[in-house]
Every structure is written in structure tokens, then in C-alpha cells.
Amino acid sequence: MIESSPDRANCEISxxxxxxxxTVRVHPIERLLDVLRRELGLTGTKEGCGEGECGSCSVLMxxxxxxxxxxxxxxxxxxxxxxIEGLAFDGQLRVLQQAFLDCGGAQCGxxxxxxxxxxxxxxxxxxxxxxxxxREGLSGNLCRCTxxxxxxxAVAEAGRRGAST
Amino acid sequence: xxxxxxxxxxxxPRTLPAVLSLLAQAPGEWxxxxxxxxxxxxxxxxxxxxxxxxxxxxxxxxxxxxxxPDELQIGAGCTYTDLREHAVVNQExxxxxxxxxxxxxxxxxxxxxxxxxxxxxxxxxxxLPALLVYExxxxxxxxxxxxxxxxxxxxxxxxxxxxxxxxxxRVICLKRRFSEYYAQARKVGARNAQAISKxxxxxxxxxxxxxVKDIRLAMGSVAPVPLRLTETERIVKAKRIDSALIQxxxxxAAAEVRPIDDIRSTAxxxxxxxxxxxxxxxxxxxxxxxxx
Numbered sequence: 001m002i003e004s005s006p007d008r009a010n011c012e013i014s015x016x017x018x019x020x021x022x023t024v025r026v027h028p029i030e031r032l033l034d035v036l037r038r039e040l041g042l043t044g045t046k047e048g049c050g051e052g053e054c055g056s057c058s059v060l061m062x063x064x065x066x067x068x069x070x071x072x073x074x075x076x077x078x079x080x081x082x083x084i085e086g087l088a089f090d091g092q093l094r095v096l097q098q099a100f101l102d103c104g105g106a107q108c109g110x111x112x113x114x115x116x117x118x119x120x121x122x123x124x125x126x127x128x129x130x131x132x133x134x135r136e137g138l139s140g141n142l143c144r145c146t147x148x149x150x151x152x153x154a155v156a157e158a159g160r161r162g163a164s165t
Numbered sequence: 166x167x168x169x170x171x172x173x174x175x176x177x178p179r180t181l182p183a184v185l186s187l188l189a190q191a192p193g194e195w196x197x198x199x200x201x202x203x204x205x206x207x208x209x210x211x212x213x214x215x216x217x218x219x220x221x222x223x224x225x226x227x228x229x230x231x232x233x234p235d236e237l238q239i240g241a242g243c244t245y246t247d248l249r250e251h252a253v254v255n256q257e258x259x260x261x262x263x264x265x266x267x268x269x270x271x272x273x274x275x276x277x278x279x280x281x282x283x284x285x286x287x288x289x290x291x292x293l294p295a296l297l298v299y300e301x302x303x304x305x306x307x308x309x310x311x312x313x314x315x316x317x318x319x320x321x322x323x324x325x326x327x328x329x330x331x332x333x334x335r336v337i338c339l340k341r342r343f344s345e346y347y348a349q350a351r352k353v354g355a356r357n358a359q360a361i362s363k364x365x366x367x368x369x370x371x372x373x374x375x376x377v378k379d380i381r382l383a384m385g386s387v388a389p390v391p392l393r394l395t396e397t398e399r400i401v402k403a404k405r406i407d408s409a410l411i412q413x414x415x416x417x418a419a420a421e422v423r424p425i426d427d428i429r430s431t432a433x434x435x436x437x438x439x440x441x442x443x444x445x446x447x448x449x450x451x452x453x454x455x456x457x
Contacts, residue, residue, distance in 0.1 A: 011175075027170035027171055027173065027175075028175035028176075028177075029168075029173040029175045029208065029218065030170045050209050051206040052202055052205070052206060052273055053359050055270065055272060065271050065272045065275055066276055067272045067273065069209065070200075070201045070202055070205040070276065071201065071205070072198070072205060072218075072220075074175050075177065075201070075220055075223075118271065118272070121271070122271075136266075136358070139270045139356075139357070139359065140270015141270070142359075
């Protein structure tokens with residue numbers, strides 16, 4: 001992307017990202033995606049299509065699944081954001097992340113952070129999702145490697161292992 | 166990304182009156198942005214002409230659904246997720262909850278708003294045919310006051326609406342008198358989630374003594390605006406559904422739509438599908454209907 005000169009950035013935004021308060025000085029229309037990656041160094045959130053169709057940039061904003069490429073950062077002021085970097089704790093993967101590894105739910109990795117956040121969001125609402133609910137919950141996240149079946153299996157397996165608890 | 170963020174002014178007043186006052190000071194200069202699922206796409210592509218944006222996302226005055234005995238009032242800032250999760254929308258306005266499920270994926274449903282969908286005025290929007298058949302009314306608000314307009318005449322031409330530059334949609338009103346109708350929503354597209362429809366249908370019908378008592382048909386992606394098929398409705402109303410009537414309805418619908426060739430489909434295919442969807446709906450209605 002084209003970098004704007006930082007001295008013209010005129011808007012102070014405070015966010016809680018993965019439990020830590022962060023304050024950044026940015027342009028108010030900048031995409032949350034760019035602020036996470038450039039200002040906060042959280043490059044786990046990926047840019048795929050940049051138009052809200054592929055889900056690679058999915059994060060949770062106040063517990064809600066969103067495409068961070070479509071969020072102007074001013075609308076995230078004061079919000080609590082969870083990115084892929086915020087899921088593991090104390091060096092331990094989440095049950096959901098381990099299920100992706102065990103089931104072969106990741107290949108090239110570009111869609112994986114978004115897939116995992118969409119699945120995390122689904123499991124928070126439906127701890128034991130049916131295959132139909134998994135398909136619908138992940139329908140906004142595109143993967144060009146796996147053919148999806150291993151991903152669906154990973155989410156179902158995470159549900160069986162009690163990922164939401 | 167092709168946009169220069171430094172070129173944009175962007176403010177987020179905390180109340181609806183503050184937004185309206187800003188719009189009134191310079192009508193047409195400020196572009197309201199709610200969930201950003203359309204505007205941010207244009208911004209990233211470098212196609213957003215407006216340079217001043219005012220956020221209306223999550224304004225409490227726009228983000229509630231009120232249930233009255235005869236009417237449902239949906240705040241224009243309600244998201245597709247809000248619609249999907251609302252009991253009365255699900256029970257009495259199945260065409261709307263079905264369309265909300267089809268729009269985007271979960272992340273876009275969490276951000277896209279019903280008011281934004283109306284103002285964006287895409288003829289391909291999945292929820293707009295539902296609002297046409299329910300004969301929604303819109304409460305438009307500005308610093309000058311409020312007016313109530315029928316949704317059926319809101320879209321004037323491609324992406325042109327009755328909304329004045331200083332106005333916002335505040336509420337979408339739906340009369341609660343459709344729960345006994347047979348309802349059918351159909352989306353024909355590459356896939357349900359994310360893909361934009363090639364053709365979509367919202368249909369309501371009721372029978373009395375074997376005759377069509379009432380019928381309402383609306384389609385997306387077949388004209389410059391979301392289209393109510395009034396001529397097809399007229400030739401079907403008060404008739405008994407038989408194969409001759411179904412055939413007449415199919416050809417009338419095919420003649421009534423005005424689709425184009427574009428990246429998603431062709432005018433010829435869309436015309437054929439429009440006729441088929443109407444025929445299918447009438448067959449189901451005459452067979453007792455399967456309410457969706």
C-alpha cells in the first residue's frame with residue numbers, strides 16, 4: 001500500500017488488542033488491518049482480497065467476527081480486538097489450533113488465521129456445531145489449498161474436544 | 166490498496182442529531198458510513214469519490230428493532246445478524262431473515278446494515294426484493310424533520326433514490342400482516358455466501374377458494390432497480406392456478422424483467438430463470454405451498 005507520511009496522521013486511537021491497551025496515531029479512515037500489521041506489528045492477520053470476500057483478515061472486534069480490511073480504524077476506537085496472536089497463551093496452543101494441526105486443516109497458511117478466528121467465533125456461539133453450521137460459519141473464509149474438508153473436520157474435532165470451554 | 170488515507174476527513178459524532186446537523190450544514194458533502202461493507206471496498210480500490218465521511222455505525226438511535234401490535238420498526242443501522250437473531254423477523258418476515266442469511270458471510274453480516282443495503286441501492290441486493298413484497302415504508306430523517314415514504318417508489322433509477330442529501334433512513338417499517346402468506350425466497354448464484362445473485366426472488370401468495378387471493382413478486386438483478394413484477398401479479402390475481410396460467414405467468418415475467426449481460430450472468434439466462442422462478446412459485450402455491 002501507499003504509505004502516508006506519519007506527521008500528517010492526526011487521530012489518536014486507543015484499542016485493546018489481545019488484552020493489552022494500545023494507542024496509535026493514525027488517519028481515521030485507515031483500515032484496522034493496516035493498523036494491526038504496520039503500527040502494532042501483528043502480521044498474523046493477513047490481507048487476501050482486500051474487499052471483504054476472502055476472510056483472510058478476520059479478527060474479533062468486541063467478540064464479533066469482522067473483516068479488518070473493511071473496518072475504518074476510527075470505528076474501532078475503544079474496541080477490544082482479538083487477533084490470531086491472542087489465542088495461544090503461555091506458549092500453549094488452544095484446543096482449536098491443535099485440532100487444525102492434527103486434522104491437516106492448514107496448508108499454505110494464508111487463510112488459516114482467519115479460518116481459526118471464524119471457527120473460534122462459531123464455537124463461542126455453538127460449542128458442538130453440526131457440519132451445516134460449520135459450513136455456514138466458515139462460508140466467508142476462502143481456502144485454495146485444502147478443499148475445506150480437513151478444515152471442517154478440525155472444527156468438528158475441536159467441538160468434540162470441548163474447545164469452547 | 167490504492168487510496169491515500171491522508172486525503173480523507175472522517176468523523177464519528179456520538180448522536181443522531183449531531184450527524185443530522187453536520188449533514189444539514191453541507192448537504193451532499195458528507196458521506197454517511199455504517200458498517201463499511203460497500204464503502205470501504207470502494208475506498209481501498211481508490212474509487213471512493215467522497216472525501217468527507219461521517220460514521221453512523223452503532224448509533225443507538227438506529228440500532229434497535231421495535232415491535233408494535235401492527236408494525237415492526239427496524240432501525241436502519243441494524244445488521245444482518247441483528248435481523249437473523251430477531252424472533253419476530255424470523256417468524257413473520259421469513260423472506261427478510263432468509264435474505265439476511267444469504268448476504269455475504271458471517272463477518273459481513275455482522276457489519277452490513279439494512280439501511281446501508283437500501284441506500285447503496287444495488288439492484289442485486291438480496292434483501293431488497295423482500296422489502297418490496299412486504300411493502301415496507303421508510304422513515305427518512307433530517308434536521309428539517311421526518312417523512313414517511315413507501316419503499317416501493319424509493320428507487321428512482323440505477324443507484325438513484327428519493328433520499329435527499331441531508332437525509333438518513335432512520336427506520337424501516339413492516340406491517341405485521343403477512344404471517345399467513347406462503348413465502349418463497351430463492352437465490353440463483355454461484356454459491357449462497359459471498360457470491361452476488363444472478364437472479365433472486367422474494368414471493369408471497371395466498372389462496373382463497375382455490376383462487377389466487379393475493380400475490381406479490383419481486384426480483385433482484387433483473388433491472389436497474391429491485392423490481393416488483395406488477396404485470397405478472399395482475400394476470401395471476403383472482404385466477405385459478407393451472408398449467409395454462411403458469412405458462413402465461415412465466416412468459417409475462419420473462420417479458421417484464423429488463424436484465425443485462427454482466428460478469429455474473431447473461432440477460433438471456435436471467436430472463437429464463439425469472440420465468441422459471443415465477444412458475445415454480447405458482448406450482449408450490451397451488452400445491453399448498455411450502456412456507457420458508
